[in-house]
Amino acid sequence: MDPYALKTLNAERRARRAAILVTDLGDGRDRTVREGDQVAGDLGAAIAKAFRSGSSGSVEAEGRTFFLNAYLPQPRLLVIGAVHISQALAPMAKIAGFPVEIVDPRTAFATADRFPDVALHAEWPEDVLKRQPLDSYTALAAVTHDPKIDDFALKAALDANCFYVGALGSRKTHAKRVERLLALGATADQIARIHAPIGLDIGAASPAEIAVAVLAQAIQAFRSRGLEASASAQSSESILEKHDA
Amino acid sequence: MENSIYLDEARDPLIIAEGWMKDGKDVAIATVVETWGSAPRPVGSHLVIDAEGNFHGSVSGGCVEGAVVTEAIDVIDSGKAKMLEFGVADETAWQVGLSCGGRIKVYVERLG
Numbered sequence: 001m002d003p004y005a006l007k008t009l010n011a012e013r014r015a016r017r018a019a020i021l022v023t024d025l026g027d028g029r030d031r032t033v034r035e036g037d038q039v040a041g042d043l044g045a046a047i048a049k050a051f052r053s054g055s056s057g058s059v060e061a062e063g064r065t066f067f068l069n070a071y072l073p074q075p076r077l078l079v080i081g082a083v084h085i086s087q088a089l090a091p092m093a094k095i096a097g098f099p100v101e102i103v104d105p106r107t108a109f110a111t112a113d114r115f116p117d118v119a120l121h122a123e124w125p126e127d128v129l130k131r132q133p134l135d136s137y138t139a140l141a142a143v144t145h146d147p148k149i150d151d152f153a154l155k156a157a158l159d160a161n162c163f164y165v166g167a168l169g170s171r172k173t174h175a176k177r178v179e180r181l182l183a184l185g186a187t188a189d190q191i192a193r194i195h196a197p198i199g200l201d202i203g204a205a206s207p208a209e210i211a212v213a214v215l216a217q218a219i220q221a222f223r224s225r226g227l228e229a230s231a232s233a234q235s236s237e238s239i240l241e242k243h244d245a
Numbered sequence: 246m247e248n249s250i251y252l253d254e255a256r257d258p259l260i261i262a263e264g265w266m267k268d269g270k271d272v273a274i275a276t277v278v279e280t281w282g283s284a285p286r287p288v289g290s291h292l293v294i295d296a297e298g299n300f301h302g303s304v305s306g307g308c309v310e311g312a313v314v315t316e317a318i319d320v321i322d323s324g325k326a327k328m329l330e331f332g333v334a335d336e337t338a339w340q341v342g343l344s345c346g347g348r349i350k351v352y353v354e355r356l357g
Contacts, residue, residue: 001274001354001355001356001357003266003356006262006266007263010259010260013260023352025328028326028354055288056287056288056289057279057288058278058279067276067352069289070289
């Protein structure tokens with residue numbers, strides 16, 4: 001392995017960015033490809049696929065055999081709101097492989113008693129995100145439906161290109177939210193990335209069922225990264241409006 | 246959620262390999278490139294080895310690591326990469342096979 005390829009690869013991994021080590025199994029030459037780097041032809045198509053799936057494997061291209069080793073950062077979930085839905089969402093997301101953190105400045109909600117074994121921040125999102133910036137391998141679910149708490153985090157998630165941005169609230173609530181986010185400088189394209197009403201349409205009724213819908217939607221968003229156009233058309237049909245208190 | 250919180254640097258084979266390289270050690274990197282049937286470690290898994298036979302990571306559940314380390318020391322000496330195959334159908338399997346019945350292919354190369 002080329003020492004430079006290893007250094008580049010580790011630097012990308014430390015920075016929570018995706019990278020693929022491409023090794024020509026014929027002559028042993030290798031290089032690190034960053035997400036977004038342009039690679040032409042069949043090899044480029046295989047690399048794009050490996051970035052989405054995170055699966056490693058061999059591929060035949062240009063008459064040679066290449067091994068693609070995909071290194072994707074651990075996806076994680078940041079939940080704004082230490083509410084009933086979050087109590088179910090946190091353990092479910094953890095089982096599905098997403099480390100979870102919960103942020104809610106309301107100390108009556110954000111208690112260790114209500115959230116055992118969860119990284120909990122009883123602080124404003126502004127303060128937490130300053131310390132721990134969002135990135136494109138983070139999913140953000142805003143479920144307080146309090147603009148004072150949700151709005152800043154939603155705007156930050158759009159700016160950081162989080163792979164999933166979901167916001168609890170009815171279409172009516174969301175329409176008002178859209179106006180506020182536009183006033184904060186969000187673009188129409190960014191607004192279109194918000195999943196609201198939140199969650200896949202599985203007819204979820206209880207807080208735990210809504211948690212399932214949110215987690216499923218986050219997984220769908222993760223596994224269809226780079227296929228935004230088709231994926232958002234499918235997943236925008238969610239109807240959890242009745243949960244807007 | 247600091248940048249490397251989710252990268253367990255003390256146990257990460259590629260981070261360790263880079264550290265060894267900086268310390269001036271000769272290093273080999275072994276990677277699972279193909280699996281058939283039941284295999285304990287997925288494609289892409291690494292075992293890193295230094296010239297003294299110290300190693301970190303895994304390419305199986307401990308079944309073939311010993312053999313890979315021996316081959317890796319050869320690779321460090323020669324500089325020539327090797328493709329190793331382990332499985333129950335393989336002759337070497339009688340010595341260092343996979344008890345799970347799967348087969349794996351491991352690519353071993355020198356760093357630098």
